[in-house]
Amino acid sequence: MYQDVLKKDGEKCARCGGTIKGYGHNGSPLINGRVCDKCNVDVVAFRMHMINIKEALKDWEEKNR
Numbered sequence: 373m374y375q376d377v378l379k380k381d382g383e384k385c386a387r388c389g390g391t392i393k394g395y396g397h398n399g400s401p402l403i404n405g406r407v408c409d410k411c412n413v414d415v416v417a418f419r420m421h422m423i424n425i426k427e428a429l430k431d432w433e434e435k436n437r
């Protein structure tokens with residue numbers, strides 16, 4: 373596990389191309405690959421956005437049944 377972290381250190385961010393410090397973050401579903409701390413903020417925001425869309429769709433379907 374520790375070796376895994378070492379291997380990942382210095383990897384390039386799949387979104388901004390910057391060097392990822394530490395293990396990085398899973399960019400899915402916004403980006404296919406690993407992203408840095410900074411880009412992960414957008415990934416998290418995108419995930420929240422997707423959840424909101426799903427909730428809105430569910431609401432709409434219930435109202436228009």
Ligand SMILES: [Zn+2]
Pocket residue numbers: 385386387388389390407408409410411412
């Ligand atoms: Zn980045």
